[in-house]
Amino acid sequence: MFRAYRSALVEHLRAAPNIQPSPWDRAFWEEMLSRPRSSRLLYTLSVRCRLAIRNQIASRSLKGVGLEIGAQNVPTRVNEQSARTEYIDRLTAEQTSAQFGIPLETLVKVTHVMDGGSLDSFPSSSRDYLIANHVL
Template sequence: MLDEYRKTVAAQTLWATTAQTAPWNIAFQNHVRALPRLARLTLNLSLQCRLRLRNTYAARHLRGQGMEIGAQYVPTQVGEGASVEYVDVLSNDELVARYRLPADGLVPLAHVIDGHDLKVYPDNALDFLIANHVLEHFDDALKGMIEWFRTIKPGGHLFITLPNFRGNCFDYERAPERADHFLLDYTCPEGREARNRLHYEDMAKSLLHLPRDHPDVQNMVDRWIANGDRHHYHVWDETALQELLEVAAKEMQCDLMLVDGSFPKNGFELLAVVRKGHPGGALEWRAPKIRAAVTFCKAVYDDIQSYQRNLSMA
């Protein structure tokens, strides 16, 4: 059974390829194969168990009335004493039509709104806000972060996950930004269009393994912009998220505190639960490494048990 589970876990990144497989997916697989064994195992297990981990942290901390952005088919499972409504930038009908998605299983939407402009929610309206793999699609990450915390009550929580740039085929050859860049995007919007193009050029040249000025890179970027696509403007590691939150706390003049989270260097995603405090402007960041390791091991154990039960019922 464990050998079959190991193959299932390995297939999280080393999936079967065909003649139609994009070359950047093949390049990423080669990158994963070259990783040290422990790093490769961490990446695959964190990808395999990502929903289980999210649900564990959400049930641990989220209470009251909250909202999740962009849940689509995989809403985060909160615990007893919590209720969630869902928003997305496109209606479910638009999602189905644009991306050829199946209609069944999409969460019902309370509002069709952009995640960085939540004007339908008054200040301090929510006990929590959930955003899984959303912020990387914002070209002004600081503005989005400030808007999210505007809607959260003092004592409430932001639950956020971001793709770890080291474990994502679109990001692993790019470099995370730091506080000065996030602040520049926020304070100098007139230059953001040019900066966005540079981000897309970074992404395209990393996918195609071609120079920035190569026609294929420029054509790919032109298509993304013409289509109105919102790919990964920025890529993320723990330091990038921490520095963004530090700048957000100062700009809002509100204290923030990391109360829980998981930041494995070679994992698939970063997860943070951040509490909104009282007026101030400081971020308290003490990553709970031991608790995160225990939570991760428990999620893997539970996943193995679930896999075994499913095999026995097959």
């Protein structure tokens, strides 16, 4: 479990060299280390499987131009030859980085700064798909 998380963290840091792990990464490590080993393993497998399944389905199924709300640093992977995603968030990437301590280099470039709760500014049927990521 820790090997998989460490690999993901190393990959994340290679994408943005000279950047310290975010407070969220440190908090995650503290929380995970406090749990029993079996709980840590189950959590890691469930998250990794969920993300892999999400990305696989999106890559195969989504076509055209779509929107993703709240992608931050974990955008859904789509097939770039058949789909193009525009990103919606309530904050710019710079504001998100400053407010939450996420390295700027790992955040997607926000295309539309707005509240994703209302998409009235987009004409009906103007986009082919919608992904809600990090949305409550």
